[in-house]
Every structure is written in C-alpha cells, then in structure tokens.
Amino acid sequence: MSAYFKILKPLLVLTLLVLTVSSVFAQTTRIKGKVIDAKTGETLPFVNVSIMGTKQGTQTDMNGSFYLETPQLKPTLRVAFVGYSPEVREIDGGKIVSVTFKLKTQNTDLQEVTVKGKKDKYRNKDNPAVVLIRKVIEHKAQNRKESLDFYQYNKYEKLEFDLSNVSEKFRNKRSLRKFDFVFNHLDTSQITGKVNLPMYLKETISDVYFRKLPENKKEVIKGEKMTGLGNYVDNNGIKLYLEALYQDVNVYDNNILLLATQFLGPTAPVSPQFYRYVIIDTTAFKGTKCVNLGFSPRNSNDQLFQGTMLISLDSSYAIRKVQMGFSKDINVNFVTDLRVSQEYDFIENEGLMLTKDDLAIEFNLLKKENGMGLFGQRSVSYKDYIINKTIEKNIFEGLKTDIQKDAEKRDDAFWEQARHHSLSSKELGIYSMVDSVKKVPAFQRVMNTATFLLEGYKPMGGFEIGPVNTFYSFNPIEGFRARIGGRTTPTFSERMAFETYAAYGFRDERYKYFASATFSLTDHNTYTYPIKHFRISYQNEIKIPGQELQFVQEDNFLLSFKRGQNNKMTYNKVLNLDYLNESKTGLTVNINFKNIRQTPTGSLYFNTLQNDGTLKSAPEIISSELMIGLRYAPNEQFYQGKNYRIPIINKYPSFQIRYTLGVKGLLDGQYNFHRLVAYAQKRIYIPPIGYTDVALEGGKTFNPLPFALLTIHRANQTYAYQPEAYNLMNFLEFVSDQYAAVFIDHHFNGFIFNKLPIIRKLKLREVITFKGLMGKLSEQNKATAENGLLVMPTDENGKPSTFSLEKKPYMEVSFGIENIFKVLRLDLVKRLSYLENPNVSASPTIRFRMRFDF
Structure with a gap:
C-alpha cells in the first residue's frame, strides 16, 4: 500500500x-x-x-x-x-x-451404486449408470467433433502460473525486501480462494482447421506472447514443458494425456471395469434435459479421474458438460488439486463443439493442501466456428502447427483486438512485473547462483565456467583428476560459440584438453531449436572403450565410483568436423568427419599375432571416418539445458539410421570399412496399467577391423542404473561386428502396489525391465597372423576378458521400485547369461537412479 x-x-x-x-x-x-x-x-x-x-x-x-x-x-x-x-x-x-x-x-436406492461405494458391493450388472455410460461409449464416435467433415475456428489460449497461498510471513522475509514491489500484484483466486502471486503468463491466438478425409488438423499460430527470464532458462523449453503438462483434454478420448502421462478416460470401452458410475439426478442444461452422471475410480490410488458429466436424455447420448479431477489418494506426485471444466454447445445445428474449456492444477512439493505452491490455469475460448464448409487443401500443407513469422512480435494493438476477452489489471501487470524483477541485482545474483548449482555453470560476462561436476574426479589410470573449463554464452555472440577445458591426471602425469568452435547457420544462437550449425573441435582425452554417454560427461564426479576393474582405457586424439541440421518437421541430418588416434593404457594392450605365435605391440590405431546420419522424431519436444536436452517423451516414435565410411590413407587412416546402425524407440501407453518403453537397435560392420573399431557394447560398472546400458556387463566385455538389441521397460505406475493396503500409502510404483543382445564376430575379424588384426584383450593372467556373443544372447532382467521419496528408483538387476565370464556376479544386484516425475 x-x-x-x-x-x-x-x-x-x-x-x-x-x-x-x-x-x-x-x-x-x-x-x-x-x-x-x-x-x-x-x-x-x-x-x-x-x-x-x-x-x-x-x-x-x-x-x-x-x-x-x-x-x-x-x-x-x-x-x-x-x-x-x-x-x-x-x-x-x-x-x-x-x-x-x-x-x-x-x-436410498442410490446407495448401492454410490461413488464412494465402500459399504455395499458395487456391481456393473443391472446398474442403470453403467447402462448409460455404455450408451455414451456406443455413440461417442458420432458426438466427437472429429465426426464432422470439416470445421474451423479461432482459438485464444491463456496459461497463467501463480505462486499459490502466499502467506504474510513469506511476504515479510528480509531476503525479499528488494522485491516487495511484486506483492502489489497479489490476487485472490476465484477457484481456490487462496492469495496468489502471478509469475508467468502465456497467450496464444490461432486459427484451427480440420478435415475428416483424409484426416488432417492444422493450427496456425498468429500471435504468441509470454513472460520470460532471459538467458537464465530456455524459455521455449519451458513453454513446451508446460504445454506437455497442460494438454488439450477430450473427454471422448480413450486415453487422456496430462502431466506428460496418459490416464484412462471415463468413456473408454474398458472404463466400466475400472470406474464406478452412479446416476445423481436429472437437470436441464441450456434447454436440454440431461442426466447428471457421477464417476470415480474403483481404486482411489489408480491414475483415473473422478467427477460428473451431464448427458443428453435423447438418442444422441452426447456429453454437454463435464467437471472432473483427481482423487486425493491418486498416485500422482506434487499435485494437490486438478480440475477440468468443459461445456459443449451446438454450433449452426451441425455438431457439438467446445465453448468452455478450463484446466487448473495446483502443485505442492509435499502435497500439503494449505502449503505454498504453484497454481496453473489454462483457459481456452473459441469463436468464429465454421462447420462442414470445405477447406482448401493448401491450408493443410507443411507442419501441423505453423507459427507465423511475426507471431512473437505482435504489438499491444494486435492483442487488444485479438483477445477474446480483456486481461484483468493483475494479468496485464505480469509482463511489466517480470521485466522489473529481471533488472533487480539481487534477482540476477540469485539466478546466477541457481544456474551454477543446478546446471553447473558460473556466468562471467559473455563466458561461463563449468560444468562444476567435472572439476574433480578420479579413475585408476589418472588417479586424482582436476579439470577447469567453460564456454561462451549468447551474450558473447549469437552466431558463434566456443568451448574449452584443460585437465590433468596426477597419477599418469598427463594433460588432457579440448577446444571447439561452433558457427550457427540460422538467425538464432547455437543452442536454440532447431539447430543448424557447423562445429570443429579437437580433443586429447582418456576414454573407456565403448562408452559414449549421452547426457553427462564421462569425467563426472558421480561416475568415478565404479565396481570391479576399470583399468582398460585408451588415450584418444580426436579431430571432429560436424554439420547438424534440425528441422521443425522432426527430421535431422548430421554429417560428421572424425580422425581418431587411439593409444592403449592401463592393462589394455594393442597386440598383433605373429607367425611364430608371439605377440607384437602396436603403438596406436588410426581411423578416419565419414558419417552420415538421419533422425526422424515427429512432434519431438524437449527442454534445452546448458549442455544437455531433457526429452519430453510423448506417444510418437523416433527413428535413426547412421552410415559410416572408413577411409584408408586419409589423415593417416589405416582402414577401409563400412558400418550401418539403425535405432528406433517408442513409448506405448496402456492406461491404467502404465506404459512401456521399447527400443530396438541393430548394426553391422563390413570389412576386417581391429576390435577397438568394432561395436563395443555399452556396459555400466557404476552403481547408478542406466536405461540404455547393460547394467551388469563389464567394460569391454563383448565385441561384435553385427548385432541386434532390444530394451523393454514397463512402468506399472503403482497399478499393483495401489491394491496393497499398507504399501499403497507410500505411493510406490513398479517397473520391470528386459534387455537382450544378440551378436556375432565374423571370422574375418578374428585376429590371425595373416590379417594382422589386434588380439582380443586379456586379464593380468593372460585369460580372455573380451568375448563375442556367438554362443547365446546376453540377457538381463530387473524389477524396480520407483517413486521412493518421489525421486528415487531402486532396481534389483539379474544377469541371465554368460555367468561363466570372469568378474561376473550371478546374484541379483541393486542399482539406483534419481528421477523426477509426476
């Protein structure tokens, strides 16, 4: 005041x-x-x-x-x-x-089929509510808007996030005195009645088009406006992440995607097996007599909805209004409340279309009902409906979601005219408030500290030092390893980026280093999707053969702790030229050239077999490789971090194929060869019993090559569970020149544990995994005196330590419990084959993984 x-x-x-x-x-x-x-x-x-x-x-x-x-x-x-x-x-x-x-x-007579249904046994047989929902299911195809030949409309979407239940004690904290101006924007939520502080606002105005034959849907975004925190976070990634949490809800869908998870809808054909239904009363809705039907999960912990829907008492059995949310006992993390509110009206007497569409979710880290948390509300309004009027074919060309060139640059006059309804003074103030907060030095210090702790980088003008988790690590060859490095930021240059580090091993007394330069070939910086860049780099480093980690550096401190022996490594000098071209269609083209010089170290030796049976040492092997890769991932979404991408997994598959050509004589390359690798993965949702992640991989290498250039299968000797590695395989244990692999993870999302009286209170979730690998090592790649290839590695006693997979497939299974304390997963992993190999445990072993999930 x-x-x-x-x-x-x-x-x-x-x-x-x-x-x-x-x-x-x-x-x-x-x-x-x-x-x-x-x-x-x-x-x-x-x-x-x-x-x-x-x-x-x-x-x-x-x-x-x-x-x-x-x-x-x-x-x-x-x-x-x-x-x-x-x-x-x-x-x-x-x-x-x-x-x-x-x-x-x-x-009353209704008590037998009450939504609570705890005292009397609930039955589907002779239940009028179940008869009614089956009529809804039977007629839903004709009631969906997708039953129309064509439709189009103008859509306005508003997504707001507030700090919820802001207390007087919080407002009076000394650390917030420099931000006291933000409390002028406090408002009372009309939904929860709690005092909220608006923090984030995104508005979108678009035109939506649909045709039935051939089925296609197109959204043209004409305007997009949102608050942002500058270079501290990936604003586009935050937008995509929130869109994944707040999806369009269609009550007629069998599976409804929310919170990046699919829930079985109350109108799915199998829903009467998992939901309870009850007729509450009859009422009139906009002149139509309707039945008010209640529904709730048979098991309150299962990932299902509960609520009410108004169903037309005519031959259409159409849903006119639905209000639904979660049970308070649902096995979903961090959500204290969720509400979906929708209404359907007849448009031009042609079909039922949404006219009200609200989704509100309240989040709290500990799920405390009255604690301070986040409240997000997505409100969508529709107007200018045109039903069953032919839409020109050219409208549907290109991407399914097309963002107009100047959509993010629309002025205030555009928004005043385009919004379906005006923003409140509090909502209008969010944009200016966030801009003001970014200018406060205290905020900048807080964000710099948070960036350093969460992403591992310390900004220093146009340069940032990091990542911090690589500053110190250790391994048997280097002993204590110290590293320092960093990279430029878009503040330094939007079109160029440079990265470097230097490291020193105190046991091997050798320096390692890396330097790269990246040049963006687009009008945005090198970190913004879609990326199109050219990169050149040179690295002198120590490596574990076959270990190419996707999201973390190999000298990450936490990966220093390993089981068993880890003393077979190589010193690699790598020149890398890389061209990457991503497109919004989901197609990525990657052209890469590498010149790699590998020198063995530790207990690893490169030896060739002589005619007299003796071994001759080979100082190094050199390969020059040209790789062309294609990757197709339609509708892919992710959050872009400083040095990683966090995928927002959806129902769409991804495919990848890579062809590598080895060129002898190019930059001292010693081998001609061809290699082909293919990979595919997909998440399959099976509500309400969870989802399955399936990944398939296969590859073949042509022409004789030493083992170090063949496929060394990815092993894991850390104590952390790695989804796409073999967690009980030893480093450099298996080598193949042709192979096929399958990874299957099924997450039950608590479907079984939810039925157990005591365990269900812990909100634990079950997961089972199978990993299988079949491979072969051709005769041409087995070392002889004639072909001069490298002899397979042995241990200190001269016994073989690296093998082929010709006898049988490598297999391991695991049973895991996830969502322990909401972030921890523990797996009991059992190796099923090649138990006779050295340093292999036949007993089940525990591995852990930290994972944040709803």
Whole structure:
C-alpha cells in the first residue's frame, strides 16, 4: 500500500479511499469451506455447493474444499452429494467465512451404486449408470467433433502460473525486501480462494482447421506472447514443458494425456471395469434435459479421474458438460488439486463443439493442501466456428502447427483486438512485473547462483565456467583428476560459440584438453531449436572403450565410483568436423568427419599375432571416418539445458539410421570399412496399467577391423542404473561386428502396489525391465597372423576378458521400485547369461537412479 500513500497524500482523499474499499469488502461474502463425511471424517470431492436463489455454485476439489464469493450479506448454501442427506445452512456474510459441512449418509436406492461405494458391493450388472455410460461409449464416435467433415475456428489460449497461498510471513522475509514491489500484484483466486502471486503468463491466438478425409488438423499460430527470464532458462523449453503438462483434454478420448502421462478416460470401452458410475439426478442444461452422471475410480490410488458429466436424455447420448479431477489418494506426485471444466454447445445445428474449456492444477512439493505452491490455469475460448464448409487443401500443407513469422512480435494493438476477452489489471501487470524483477541485482545474483548449482555453470560476462561436476574426479589410470573449463554464452555472440577445458591426471602425469568452435547457420544462437550449425573441435582425452554417454560427461564426479576393474582405457586424439541440421518437421541430418588416434593404457594392450605365435605391440590405431546420419522424431519436444536436452517423451516414435565410411590413407587412416546402425524407440501407453518403453537397435560392420573399431557394447560398472546400458556387463566385455538389441521397460505406475493396503500409502510404483543382445564376430575379424588384426584383450593372467556373443544372447532382467521419496528408483538387476565370464556376479544386484516425475 506504500505506493498509494505517496500518491494520495491528502488525508481526506485517503480516508475516502479506505471507506470505499471497506464498503466494497463489506458487501462481499467470501466463503472458504470443506465438506466431509460425518461418520468417517473423510473429505468428499466433487460435492455440489450452490447458493440458493441464484445460479451461483461450485464443486469441492479433490481435498473436499470449495470457495465462493457472493454479494449477498447472508447467503444460504445448499450442499448435496449422492448417497448423503443434503445440508442447507445460512452463512453470516460481509466477511471471509470458514465453514465445514458434515454430511450424513442416507438410506436410498442410490446407495448401492454410490461413488464412494465402500459399504455395499458395487456391481456393473443391472446398474442403470453403467447402462448409460455404455450408451455414451456406443455413440461417442458420432458426438466427437472429429465426426464432422470439416470445421474451423479461432482459438485464444491463456496459461497463467501463480505462486499459490502466499502467506504474510513469506511476504515479510528480509531476503525479499528488494522485491516487495511484486506483492502489489497479489490476487485472490476465484477457484481456490487462496492469495496468489502471478509469475508467468502465456497467450496464444490461432486459427484451427480440420478435415475428416483424409484426416488432417492444422493450427496456425498468429500471435504468441509470454513472460520470460532471459538467458537464465530456455524459455521455449519451458513453454513446451508446460504445454506437455497442460494438454488439450477430450473427454471422448480413450486415453487422456496430462502431466506428460496418459490416464484412462471415463468413456473408454474398458472404463466400466475400472470406474464406478452412479446416476445423481436429472437437470436441464441450456434447454436440454440431461442426466447428471457421477464417476470415480474403483481404486482411489489408480491414475483415473473422478467427477460428473451431464448427458443428453435423447438418442444422441452426447456429453454437454463435464467437471472432473483427481482423487486425493491418486498416485500422482506434487499435485494437490486438478480440475477440468468443459461445456459443449451446438454450433449452426451441425455438431457439438467446445465453448468452455478450463484446466487448473495446483502443485505442492509435499502435497500439503494449505502449503505454498504453484497454481496453473489454462483457459481456452473459441469463436468464429465454421462447420462442414470445405477447406482448401493448401491450408493443410507443411507442419501441423505453423507459427507465423511475426507471431512473437505482435504489438499491444494486435492483442487488444485479438483477445477474446480483456486481461484483468493483475494479468496485464505480469509482463511489466517480470521485466522489473529481471533488472533487480539481487534477482540476477540469485539466478546466477541457481544456474551454477543446478546446471553447473558460473556466468562471467559473455563466458561461463563449468560444468562444476567435472572439476574433480578420479579413475585408476589418472588417479586424482582436476579439470577447469567453460564456454561462451549468447551474450558473447549469437552466431558463434566456443568451448574449452584443460585437465590433468596426477597419477599418469598427463594433460588432457579440448577446444571447439561452433558457427550457427540460422538467425538464432547455437543452442536454440532447431539447430543448424557447423562445429570443429579437437580433443586429447582418456576414454573407456565403448562408452559414449549421452547426457553427462564421462569425467563426472558421480561416475568415478565404479565396481570391479576399470583399468582398460585408451588415450584418444580426436579431430571432429560436424554439420547438424534440425528441422521443425522432426527430421535431422548430421554429417560428421572424425580422425581418431587411439593409444592403449592401463592393462589394455594393442597386440598383433605373429607367425611364430608371439605377440607384437602396436603403438596406436588410426581411423578416419565419414558419417552420415538421419533422425526422424515427429512432434519431438524437449527442454534445452546448458549442455544437455531433457526429452519430453510423448506417444510418437523416433527413428535413426547412421552410415559410416572408413577411409584408408586419409589423415593417416589405416582402414577401409563400412558400418550401418539403425535405432528406433517408442513409448506405448496402456492406461491404467502404465506404459512401456521399447527400443530396438541393430548394426553391422563390413570389412576386417581391429576390435577397438568394432561395436563395443555399452556396459555400466557404476552403481547408478542406466536405461540404455547393460547394467551388469563389464567394460569391454563383448565385441561384435553385427548385432541386434532390444530394451523393454514397463512402468506399472503403482497399478499393483495401489491394491496393497499398507504399501499403497507410500505411493510406490513398479517397473520391470528386459534387455537382450544378440551378436556375432565374423571370422574375418578374428585376429590371425595373416590379417594382422589386434588380439582380443586379456586379464593380468593372460585369460580372455573380451568375448563375442556367438554362443547365446546376453540377457538381463530387473524389477524396480520407483517413486521412493518421489525421486528415487531402486532396481534389483539379474544377469541371465554368460555367468561363466570372469568378474561376473550371478546374484541379483541393486542399482539406483534419481528421477523426477509426476
């Protein structure tokens, strides 16, 4: 209020303002309530709460809470829920009121099929509610908007994120005094009744087109506006991540994607096997007589919805309104409330289309109902519907989502005209507030510190030092290893990026180093998707043969801890030229040239077999390789970090194929060869019993080559579980020139544990894994005196330590428990084959993995 004191100095004006505000608040009754079962004390979700004599009303959330505002001084509330006697109570108004309703169960015919259904056995047989939902399922194909030949409309989407339930104690923290101006933007949520602080706002205006034959859908984004935190985070990645959390919800879909997870919908053909249904009452909705149908999970922990839907009492059995959310016991992390509210209306008497579409989610790290957290609300409105009018074919050409060139540069005049409804003063203030926060030195210090701790880089002008987790590591060859390095930022240059590091091993007393230069071939920086760049680099480094880690550096401190022996390594000098071209279609082209010089170290030796049976040492092997790779990943989404990408996995597959040509004589390359590798992966959703990740890989190398240039299968000797490595295979244990591999992970999402009385309270989730590898080493790649190839490695006693896979496939299985403390996964891994190999454990072994997931 300090700003008002400075402006309104005259005492009379200030007094009038206070009296006016007091009068307004006096005329507004704000009701925060909770509804519980009078006997058990359990909270009741989706209870109807209405103000008698008005059309005002709401439903309780997953925690049994509700919030209402009314100008009435003494409103009368009616609280009603199937299976319970309704309660009517007059509220003393003119202030904020907290009230608790304790509903008593009633003995009615509906009790047998109540949504709670704990006392009486619920049955599908002879249940009129189940008969009704089966009619809805039978007719849903004709009621979906996709049943129309054509449709188009203008769409306005608003996604807002607030800091929820901001307390007075939080506002008065000393550390926030330099940010006190942001509290001028506090607002009371009309949904939860909690005091919120707006933090993020994204608006999108677009035109949407659909045709049935051949089926195609196109969205043309005409304007996009959002708050951002500059170079501290990947703003586009945040946008994509939030879009993955807040997907379009179609109640007619069998599987509904939310929070990057698929949930079985209440109108799926198999839904009567997992949901309970009950007829609550009949009502009129916009002139149409409807049945109010309630639904809830048979098991409250399962990843299903609960709520109500209004179904037309005519031959269409169309859904006209749906309100649904989660059970408070659902096995979903960090979500304290979720509400979907949708309404369907007839457009041009041709078909039912969405006219109201709201999705609100409240997040809290510990799932505390009254704790401070995040509240996100996605509101979508539609207008200018055109139904069953032919749309020109050229509209559907190109990408399914097409962003117009100047969409992110629209001025205020465009938005004032394009928005379907005006923003509130609080919403308008978010943009200026965030811009002001970014300029505060204290905020910049906080963000720099957070960037250093979370991503491992310390900004210093146009350069940043890091990553911090590589500054210190150790291994048997180098002993203690020290490293220092960094990279330029877009502040230095939008079109060029440079990266370097230097390291020193105190045991081998050798320096290692790396330097690269990247040149963007687009109008944006080298880190922004889609990337199109040329990179040149040179590296002098120590490597574990066959270990190419995708998201982390090999000298990461946490990877220094390994089981068994880890003393077979090579010193590599690598010249790398790389051209990368990503496109928004999902197609990536990669052309790469490498010249690699490998020198063995530790207990690894490069030896050739002589005619007299003796071994001759080979100082190094040199290869010059030209690689052409294609990758197709339609609708791929990810968050771009400083030195990694976090994929936002969806239902779409990805495919990759790489061809490598070895050229003898080019930069001293010693071998001619060809190599072909193919890879495919897909996530298969099977609600409500989880999802399965499947990956297939295969490859073949042509022409004789030493083992170091063949496929050395990716092993894992750390104690961390690695999804795409063989977790009980030793380094350099298996080599192939042709192979096929399969990785299968099925995540049950607690489907089994949710049924166990005590364990289900822990919200644990089950996962099973199978990994199989078949391979072969051709006769031409087995070392002889005639071909001069390298002899397979042996241990200190001269016994073989590297093998081919010709006897049988390598297999390992695991059973895991994930979501321990919401972030930890523990796997009991069992190796099934090649147990006779040296340094192999036949007993199951525990591995761990840290993973954040909803």
